[in-house]
Amino acid sequence: MASSTQNALNRLLESRVWQSVFRGGRGMSNLHRALAVQQNLFLHLFSVKMRRRSLEFGITWYLGTLTFVTFLILVATGIPLMLYYHPSVPQAYADMKDLQFVVSAGVFLRNLHRWAAHTMVFLVFAHMARVFYRGAYRPPREFNWVVGVVLLIVTLFLSYTGYLLPWDQLAFWAITVGSNILSAVPWMGAKIRFLMLGGTTVNANALLRFYVLHCVVLPLVAVSFIGVHFWRIRKDGGLYREPRQTHYPAQPQPISIPSSETESEVTSPHA
Amino acid sequence: MPESPNYTTVLDSDSRRAPVRVAFVTRRTSPHVKATDDPFVMTHPETLLRVAIATEVLMILLSVVSLVFNAPLEGMADPIQTPNPAKAPWYFLGLQELLHYFPPIVGGVLIPTLVVIALIVIPYFNINIEAGGLWTKNRARRLRVLTISVIVLTIGLSILEVWAILAPTLFVAALMYWTAGTPPDSGGRLRRWLTSKPLPFWIMTWFLIEAIVLTAIGTLFRGPGWSLVWPWGGSL
Ligand code: HEM
Numbered sequence: 001m002a003s004s005t006q007n008a009l010n011r012l013l014e015s016r017v018w019q020s021v022f023r024g025g026r027g028m029s030n031l032h033r034a035l036a037v038q039q040n041l042f043l044h045l046f047s048v049k050m051r052r053r054s055l056e057f058g059i060t061w062y063l064g065t066l067t068f069v070t071f072l073i074l075v076a077t078g079i080p081l082m083l084y085y086h087p088s089v090p091q092a093y094a095d096m097k098d099l100q101f102v103v104s105a106g107v108f109l110r111n112l113h114r115w116a117a118h119t120m121v122f123l124v125f126a127h128m129a130r131v132f133y134r135g136a137y138r139p140p141r142e143f144n145w146v147v148g149v150v151l152l153i154v155t156l157f158l159s160y161t162g163y164l165l166p167w168d169q170l171a172f173w174a175i176t177v178g179s180n181i182l183s184a185v186p187w188m189g190a191k192i193r194f195l196m197l198g199g200t201t202v203n204a205n206a207l208l209r210f211y212v213l214h215c216v217v218l219p220l221v222a223v224s225f226i227g228v229h230f231w232r233i234r235k236d237g238g239l240y241r242e243p244r245q246t247h248y249p250a251q252p253q254p255i256s257i258p259s260s261e262t263e264s265e266v267t268s269p270h271a
Numbered sequence: 272m273p274e275s276p277n278y279t280t281v282l283d284s285d286s287r288r289a290p291v292r293v294a295f296v297t298r299r300t301s302p303h304v305k306a307t308d309d310p311f312v313m314t315h316p317e318t319l320l321r322v323a324i325a326t327e328v329l330m331i332l333l334s335v336v337s338l339v340f341n342a343p344l345e346g347m348a349d350p351i352q353t354p355n356p357a358k359a360p361w362y363f364l365g366l367q368e369l370l371h372y373f374p375p376i377v378g379g380v381l382i383p384t385l386v387v388i389a390l391i392v393i394p395y396f397n398i399n400i401e402a403g404g405l406w407t408k409n410r411a412r413r414l415r416v417l418t419i420s421v422i423v424l425t426i427g428l429s430i431l432e433v434w435a436i437l438a439p440t441l442f443v444a445a446l447m448y449w450t451a452g453t454p455p456d457s458g459g460r461l462r463r464w465l466t467s468k469p470l471p472f473w474i475m476t477w478f479l480i481e482a483i484v485l486t487a488i489g490t491l492f493r494g495p496g497w498s499l500v501w502p503w504g505g506s507l
Binding site for chain 2: 030033034036037043046047048049050051052053055062065066069070072073089090093096097100107108110111112113114115116118119121125129132133135137138139141142145146149152153156159160163166167168169170171172173174176177178181182183184185186189201202241
């Protein structure tokens with residue numbers, strides 16, 4: 001059984017179709033491993049080799065990676081949620097009830113999306129703090145820090161726009177409270193608020209606007225900036241590693257090399 | 272004299288015939304070779320495996336949480352019925368707490384804008400680039416600046432009665448004075464560690480503690496009419 005599965009797997013990996021997709025070829029040599037990364041659009045955001053130290057848990061605590069994982073979970077759960085959701089009043093709320101009582105695993109889907117969203121906000125802050133305390137914002141990484149600040153704001157907006165979508169009391173009043181802050185902006189506060197809500201109060205227009213921002217605009221912005229963020233990590237020379245004490249030989253050791261011509265000993269001057 | 276393998280030294284410029292070269296280091300040249308103990312590893316599998324494990328762990332944790340705890344869903348949105356208190360999402364509750372203390376133009380616009388600008392410019396100021404303990408240079412002057420800042424903040428925040436911001440400020444200031452008092456390599460581990468920290472460390476730490484305290488108060492300790500309550504109920 002095991003060997004027939006193994007055979008089937010081998011035949012698949014050796015088939016022309018597979019090899020046309022993954023050109024790196026099979027094998028465990030470092031060349032094959034390098035090709036597996038370098039020949040893949042997504043993986044090639046990684047360089048083919050990395051400093052061992054930058055992989056240590058204690059450096060990044062993997063917080064950036066985990067933030068990205070929550071983002072992927074949110075995309076993966078968000079798309080099926082969209083299949084059951086209408087951004088209209090009062091249907092939006094009825095859809096929540098459907099997710100709860102009608103859709104198979106609807107509760108789980110919604111829970112996972114919600115908790116992953118909270119986790120992402122938390123992880124973004126934690127990642128930022130970690131990067132700061134490591135001093136990893138220093139040149140040449142200063143622009144990637146700025147990209148990070150943009151990602152922080154985009155993440156907050158993603159979460160905030162999603163907050164309205166269930167159209168329950170919690171959602172409605174949270175957005176009301178939040179959007180009221182905008183009115184305090186001098187001179188154009190009320191205008192900005194009107195633009196955001198599509199009205200003077202949180203209403204069906206606001207729901208539609210938030211939906212489009214949440215499901216289309218902001219995810220695209222986030223993906224673009226995450227792409228730049230990762231690309232810049234490579235271009236800036238990989239993750240920042242604190243300069244560790246470089247090791248010099250304590251004292252030059254005496255060496256002796258018998259010379260073929262003179263047959264005498266050559267010794268280091270310190271010997 | 273240990274047994275040495277049989278080397279021969281010849282003068283040759285043909286690298287195929289004499290492939291091994293020996294450098295003789297004279298007394299005046301440094302023989303030091305810069306060597307790091309930081310080798311490369313292959314991204315596949317070393318990095319990919321670690322990323323996969325991190326993904327798995329987080330997926331499992333979030334799945335378990337999602338099986339146990341349900342996302343909140345209250346009654347349908349009703350513009351007539353205002354809940355008391357009406358709260359923003361938790362990550363904005365620090366902001367909402369600021370609005371309780373300051374006029375909207377300050378708490379809702381000025382402070383958040385300044386925070387974002389401050390975050391953006393961090394890497395472009397040399398003070399944030401140089402490492403080294405805060406008190407290693409210009410100690411007397413820096414102490415004066417700290418003292419004046421603390422006095423101004425204390426008076427200002429006391430007039431406004433914003434104790435929630437004043438208390439963390441005084442806490443961080445106390446830590447700073449604690450590390451300023453002694454030579455850098457004295458005291459316990461915590462003191463030595465703190466003493467080695469530069470100014471940006473202190474500013475960020477102050478900011479983060481303020482943010483956490485304000486968010487915690489807004490989330491847990493605010494009830495009807497934004498009055499202080501215990502998280503388990505009952506007014507404070
Ligand atoms: C959607 C949000 C974000 C994602 C998915 C993300 C992802 C990542 C990942 C995977 C890394 C690799 C190393 C690590 O795990 O720490 C990284 C590094 C970095 N991140 Fe982020 N990040 C995000 C937000 C931020 C924010 C808010 C900041 C700062 C304001 C930031 C600044 C940086 C910097 C400067 C590095 C380079 C660190 C180094 O060279 O050691 N990122 N990010």
